[in-house]
Amino acid sequence: xxxxxxxxxxxxxxxxxxxxxxxxxxxxxxxxxxxxxxxxxxxxxxxxxxxxxxxxxxxxxxxxxxxxxxxxxxxxxxxxxxxxxxxxxxxxxxxxxxxxxxxxxxxxxxxxxxxxxxxxxxxxxxxxxxxxxxxxxxxxxxxxxxxxxxxxxxxxxxxxxxxxxxxxxxxxxxxxxxxxxxxxxxxxxxxxxxxxxxxxxxxxxxxxxxxxxxxxxxxxxxxxxxxxxxxxxxxxxxxxxxxxxxxxxxxxxxxxxxxxxxxxxxxxxxxxxxxxxxxxxxxxxxxxxxxxxxxxxxxxxxxxxxxxxxxxxxxxxxxxxxxxxxxxxxxxxxxxxxxxxxxxxxxxxxxxxxxxxxxxxxxxxxxxxxxxxxxxxxxxxxxxxxxxxxxxxxxxxxxxxxxxxxxxxxxxxxxxxxxxxxxxxxxxxxxxxxxxxxxxxxxxxxxxxxxxxxxxxxxxxxxxxxxxxxxxxxxxxxxxxxxxxxxxxxxxxxxxxxxxxxxxxxxxxxxxxxxxxxxxxxxxxxxxxxxxxxxxxxxx
Amino acid sequence: xxxxxxxxxxxxxxxxxxxxxxxxxxxxxxxxxxxxxxxxxxxxxxxxxxxxxxxxxxxxxxxxxxxxxxxxxxxxxxxxxxxxxxxxxxxxxxxxxxxxxxxxxxxxxxxxxxxxxxxxxxxxxxxxxxxxxxxxxxxxxxxxxxxxxxxxxxxxxxxxxxxxxxxxxxxxxxxxxxxxxxxxxxxxxxxxxxxxxxxxxxxxxxxxxxxxxxxxxxxxxxxxxxxxxxxxxxxxxxxxxxxxxxxxxxxxxxxxxxxxxxxxxxxxxxxxxxxxxxxxxxxxxxxxxxxxxxxxxxxxxxxxxxxxxxxxxxxxxxxxxxxxxxx
Numbered sequence: 001x002x003x004x005x006x007x008x009x010x011x012x013x014x015x016x017x018x019x020x021x022x023x024x025x026x027x028x029x030x031x032x033x034x035x036x037x038x039x040x041x042x043x044x045x046x047x048x049x050x051x052x053x054x055x056x057x058x059x060x061x062x063x064x065x066x067x068x069x070x071x072x073x074x075x076x077x078x079x080x081x082x083x084x085x086x087x088x089x090x091x092x093x094x095x096x097x098x099x100x101x102x103x104x105x106x107x108x109x110x111x112x113x114x115x116x117x118x119x120x121x122x123x124x125x126x127x128x129x130x131x132x133x134x135x136x137x138x139x140x141x142x143x144x145x146x147x148x149x150x151x152x153x154x155x156x157x158x159x160x161x162x163x164x165x166x167x168x169x170x171x172x173x174x175x176x177x178x179x180x181x182x183x184x185x186x187x188x189x190x191x192x193x194x195x196x197x198x199x200x201x202x203x204x205x206x207x208x209x210x211x212x213x214x215x216x217x218x219x220x221x222x223x224x225x226x227x228x229x230x231x232x233x234x235x236x237x238x239x240x241x242x243x244x245x246x247x248x249x250x251x252x253x254x255x256x257x258x259x260x261x262x263x264x265x266x267x268x269x270x271x272x273x274x275x276x277x278x279x280x281x282x283x284x285x286x287x288x289x290x291x292x293x294x295x296x297x298x299x300x301x302x303x304x305x306x307x308x309x310x311x312x313x314x315x316x317x318x319x320x321x322x323x324x325x326x327x328x329x330x331x332x333x334x335x336x337x338x339x340x341x342x343x344x345x346x347x348x349x350x351x352x353x354x355x356x357x358x359x360x361x362x363x364x365x366x367x368x369x370x371x372x373x374x375x376x377x378x379x380x381x382x383x384x385x386x387x388x389x390x391x392x393x394x395x396x397x398x399x400x401x402x403x404x405x406x407x408x409x410x411x412x413x414x415x416x417x418x419x420x421x422x423x424x425x426x427x428x429x430x431x432x433x434x435x436x437x438x439x440x441x442x443x444x445x446x447x448x449x450x451x452x453x454x455x456x457x458x459x460x461x462x463x464x465x466x467x468x469x470x471x472x473x474x475x476x477x478x479x480x481x482x483x484x485x486x487x488x489x490x491x492x493x494x495x496x497x498x499x500x501x502x503x504x505x506x507x508x509x510x511x512x513x514x515x516x517x518x519x520x521x522x523x524x525x526x527x528x529x530x531x532x533x534x535x536x537x538x539x540x
Numbered sequence: 541x542x543x544x545x546x547x548x549x550x551x552x553x554x555x556x557x558x559x560x561x562x563x564x565x566x567x568x569x570x571x572x573x574x575x576x577x578x579x580x581x582x583x584x585x586x587x588x589x590x591x592x593x594x595x596x597x598x599x600x601x602x603x604x605x606x607x608x609x610x611x612x613x614x615x616x617x618x619x620x621x622x623x624x625x626x627x628x629x630x631x632x633x634x635x636x637x638x639x640x641x642x643x644x645x646x647x648x649x650x651x652x653x654x655x656x657x658x659x660x661x662x663x664x665x666x667x668x669x670x671x672x673x674x675x676x677x678x679x680x681x682x683x684x685x686x687x688x689x690x691x692x693x694x695x696x697x698x699x700x701x702x703x704x705x706x707x708x709x710x711x712x713x714x715x716x717x718x719x720x721x722x723x724x725x726x727x728x729x730x731x732x733x734x735x736x737x738x739x740x741x742x743x744x745x746x747x748x749x750x751x752x753x754x755x756x757x758x759x760x761x762x763x764x765x766x767x768x769x770x771x772x773x774x775x776x777x778x779x780x781x782x783x784x785x786x787x788x789x790x791x792x793x794x795x796x797x798x799x800x801x802x803x804x805x806x807x808x809x810x811x812x813x814x815x816x817x818x819x820x821x822x823x824x825x826x827x828x829x830x831x832x833x834x835x836x837x838x839x840x841x842x843x844x845x846x847x848x849x850x851x852x853x854x855x856x857x858x859x860x861x862x863x864x865x866x867x
Contacts, residue, residue: 105673182630182673278633280668281654286636287643295636296629381627385637385684388591388623389644390616537593 003117007125011099019133022091026084026162027140033080034148037072047075052214054078060318062202066232067210067217073150073237077158081236085228086198088137088166092130093190096173099126102183104269113268123174123263127256130170138163154237161231164248168227169194171255178262181275188299201229227251289391289399297373301407304366308359308411312418315355316436317426352419352439353503359415360443360501361477363408367451368469370404375458375465383537393532397455401525404451408444416440438504445517446497450476452524459531462538542569544695544727545590550599552585552751559585561751562599567729572721574742575731582751583731584624587699590729591621604695617646620688624699624731626680628672634683635661635668641687653690660686663712678704689716696720696728702737714740766831767801770810772819774798782813797821 041047048070054060055067065082068074100123103109113119142159146152169190176190177183204223211217223229233244262272285291294301374397377383387396419436454469461468479488480498493499500513545567552560560582567573577583588594590603592612601608606615628637638657643649661668666682675683681704688696696717702710714737720726732738738745739759746756755762767789774796782800783791787809791800802810807824814822 184631275671275674277669277674278636278671280633280635282632282636282639282643286640287649289644292640295632381623381625382629384593384623385626385628385641385687386644387593387612388616388619388621389641390613390646391644392613536595538588 003115003121004124004128007112007117007121008128011125011129015095015098015129015133019091019095022087023133023137023140026087026091026137027144029087030080030084030141030144030158031147034076034145034150037076037079038148041075044070044072047072048215051075051078055210055214055217057318058206061206061208062199062314064205065201066205066208066219066223067215068235068238069215071237073145073154076145076148076150077154077236081158081161081232082198082201082228084141084162085165085231086194088134088162089169089194089197089228090191091137092134092166092170093173093176093194094187095130095133096126096170097177097183097186097190099129100174101177101180101186101271104177105181105183107269109268119263119268123259126174127170130167134163134166134170137166151237154240157234157240157242158236160242160245161234161236164245165227165231168230168248168251168255169197171252171259174259175255178259178266179272181271181273188303197226197228201226201232204229205232289386289396290403292386293370293373293400293403296377297370297403297407300369301366301410304362304369304407304411305414307362308413308415309418311355311359311362312415312420312436313422314418315352315359315415316419316422318351318355352436353442356415356419356436356439356443357481357498357501359412359440360447360498361473361481362415363411363443363447364450364473364476364497366411367404367408367447368454368473370400370407371451371454371458372466372469374400374455375462378462378537387537393535393537394529397459397532398529401451401455401528405448408447408451412440412443412447415443435504438509442502442504442509442511442514445514445521446476446480446501448521449497449517449524452521452528455528456524456531459528459535543567544569545573545601545603545729547586547589547601548599550586550589550601551597552582552589552594553597558751560589560596560599563748563752565746565753567727568744569727570721570725571743572717572728572730572741574738574745575729575748576733576735576738576745577731577748578733581748583748584699585751586748587621587624587697587729587731590697591616591619618694619697620645620691620693620695621697622681622684622688622699622701624703626684628675628680628683630671630673632672633669634666634672634675634679637672637683638668638687638690642691645691645693657686657690660690660716663716664709676704678706678709681705682709685713689720692724692726694726696726696730698728698730700732700734701730702732702734710737713737717741766804768804768807769799769801769823769825770807770814771797771799771823771825772814773821775820777817777819782810782817785810785813 037047041050051067051070054064061067063082065078067078100109103112103122109122112122138156138159140159141162142152142155145155145158172193173186173190176186176193180186180189201219201223204219204221204226205217207220207222208217209220219229219232223232227248230244230247234241266272286295374383377386383396387393416436416439419440420433423433423436450473453472454465457468458465476496476498478496479493480496480501483493483496483499497517500517502509502511502514543566545565547563547565550560550563550565551558563582563586565575565586575583575586585594589596589601590608592608592610592615595609603615604618608615628634632640635657639649642653642657657668660666664682664686666679666686670679672680672683681701685701688698688701698717702713705713717728717730718741721728728741730738730741742759744756744758745762746753748754774793777798779791779793779798782788787803787806789801789803791798793799
């Protein structure tokens, strides 16, 4: 038991900042949601209107949840819970893989297993660590909702529903770690399962049965195959029932049981599915730093593009659904207008612009990741292999940035393609169809800034590249996309590149923000490349 | 014979820590130069500067007549290297990594290349189809070694190239380096703390400690610093005359054998006496660099640079300069 305790404390120590920021972000988001909804949809009438729109629009239900009436607390749960649960899922799958498969992959697990800790103490410590983390998460989310002024009992149920989903995905992450030989694969497959869970419940909600007044609904069967769906079935604030969470606990327990069965039979470091072997010779295109950057990131780029395509499909179907079912609603239009910081455009255009910002964020994240790969190469030592060859540092960094730019463009292209396909399929012939390409183009400058900004950091302050890269993106997203909704000062909101993304409105589009940002991105990139020749290669 | 590598008063500091402290290194064309020193002496820092991966704080370095920092790209076409701590891409196979590095160096990845690659893979008993993450330390080392050897170069900068290799593979490596040196006339700078490998390979050695060269020369010229171990059966031999010689040190009797160390460059002066004593079972062990090392560093184990001393201040280490005698 003492070894479990020691390993538990080691996990706590290792994760203290990471878990703290996960838990705080999720809880603050819950509180944020209450605040934002109070500000935008303060009275029940406007909430009822939004609910009627939502229940009539499957695409909105996919992104939101299960409508349970226009009361403020139930409405908040409808709006934000699925997203909270999704984040809790990510927090847990990453945590599970980090302490199991990643440890085995790095060889550290051998070090620990060879001590008195043996094979079981590390697993027990990880499970304990996950249990405690999800209890804390539940409490934090409950406090977040309560802090916004929602009903305490319902807040606790909502908190527990978040923590239970987290626990279920802790199990999924642990199980994935048994099957795959690399932490990358284990993380990838558990993230994919999490997205499937999110979409399954989205599908179940979208095809659910809506009450005649359009205010409440019951989910269809697919929701019952998703842990996030189980969390929604608690009917927090309206029904406050806890039994659906037993399903999530059961899933977690079942996963751990299978993990134990597998671990009892396998070697330390082995996995159910063995790692594939590779090619003896490189393909002929694998020459030069650009090809290397592509070879290293092809999987990730495909993933980002798929995300962009899905976002586009949802945007397109939402846009067309709105056009067919919805006539002017002042409060919704106002909310969207605050989101995209624009005036005087049609509802559909606004909505496409707002949702394309999600695509823009995906593209920016893809850009950030491309540059962070440089730092990963340097820290791992593989950069040294490459730079000991006749290849200038400028060309090396330039190639990775170049690939980043290409992938940013690809992500937006797939977003536009998805939107265009779904709009065309729905028979929409409005100008919005043509606008999707221009709207996608408009997202590029902000995304390119997120390619150039981390590159500057990489050259002048290498060690900070990874945390600062993601943090800059996070701040930009919060300020640019939620800043207006939260009523933040215009000057602060203007700090975010996303604020300056041009809003496409047919002929009268103001592109100046885009050109400015392109100029800034180019200047930052030039600064990076100019500073490179003075920079050493190292892992400090 | 030209000079291939020349550093003069090379300094490199990382903050307060001086990794190199006035390093003067000279490597001549066509030689295999052993670069010896304990961990943290500054071997890898030197090699990284010679590769243009790090920049000297002060002092000069030239490689093949060029500035390694400014002319890195041009130089790397003519230089092959093995880094001190080899890491490879986890999702690329070993074969892919070797091909990529060779192509980056501008090597033609044609039929002859493929043959050489396959030949080296067989020599080193290396499976190129495994993914990078699946290789052991020794196999990662082989990736770097094969990549360095597969495309001919004028200069090889090898940073502890045999770490992680088993003795059999070390022998293969030694043979390949000898071949490079003899057949291609390549120059090799080989850093190591594995003395036997340098002893087998090197024409000349430089010994680095605390960021500066403390000794250097041919192996022969360094012999004065070492002692040859001589032993023979006890057999009621009277050793008093032997013990009186000032070339003889640390005479002991253990397990029925008499053992002593003699100054390596004066062994011949001891032999007549041994002959007249009629000793049996005589063994003369040649001096090893191991012993040379012990005499340089034997009295204390220096901490690695950057390692703070008990008072927290960076440790400013001083080495003991070995007084040169004879030769």
